[in-house]
Amino acid sequence: MADNLNMTSGQRATDDNIAQPAVPDPRVLLASIVHDFNILLTPIVSVLEEMQGRGAGTARQLKKIDGAIYCAFRAKTLARQLLDFASPRPVKLAAVDVGRLLERLEAPLASLLSTHIRLDLDIAEDLxxxxxxxxxxxxxxxxxxxxxxxxxxxxxxxxxxxxxxRPSPSRTYASGSMIRVTISDCGIGMDEATLKMAGEPHFSTKTNGTGLGLATVRQIMERQGGGLSVASAPRRGTTIDLWLPVMSASFAY
Structure with missing residues (x-):
């Protein structure tokens, strides 16, 4: 029996010394999945955009191609949102001309909208x-x-x-003069109860939504010393203000 006890103890010691498999960092694993996911989407988007550019197919087929491109962009955006939420990259602050930035983004952003939605820019001078x-x-x-x-x-x-x-003094990000970038639509809007939940992670007004879109935007703004405010009403659309810090706080009314 003593020998059996010794063998059991020795076996236990040997088992304890066996290296356990390392548990992968979830953030590293997620980054790898997002990377592979985007690689798979890239040729799909390229082929669809080529077909769209050639006008291949009937009007109905072209409409389906537009929808497929939009869904692919949505998928890429969702993958990036997941990665940003799990492991935000370091913020790299620099002086940016917001007017020029918006003008440069006008065409790419307009391409994401359906043909019956118009995109307008309204940029103040001397920002x-x-x-x-x-x-x-x-x-x-x-x-x-x-x-x-x-x-x-x-x-x-x-x-x-x-x-x-200037944002309302009650806002935590209020720091004198700021640049307000406003994105407004004339869509279905939100009621008061929904508006209170807007921006919370995993809350979405869409049946199959993730709730990461507005939550990610809020996180992006807060990490840069800025902020986000939302106004909406049913059937009257939604207005979202992005408050951006400026290089100088010399603005005065």
């Missing part, structure tokens, strides 16, 4: 430069324009405006 991470702001605008499209199935207009303004 100071914002102190922001340009790549993150571009991502925020992409999310909001896609949300606006989804809110207007019957068509309408999306307006992106930029002006110098």
């Amino acid at each position: 100071p430069k914002a102190f922001i991470d340009q790549q993150l702001i571009e991502r925020a605008l992409l999310n909001l324009v896609l949300n606006a499209r989804d809110a207007m199935p019957a068509g309408g207009r999306v307006t992106i405006a930029a002006a110098q303004d």
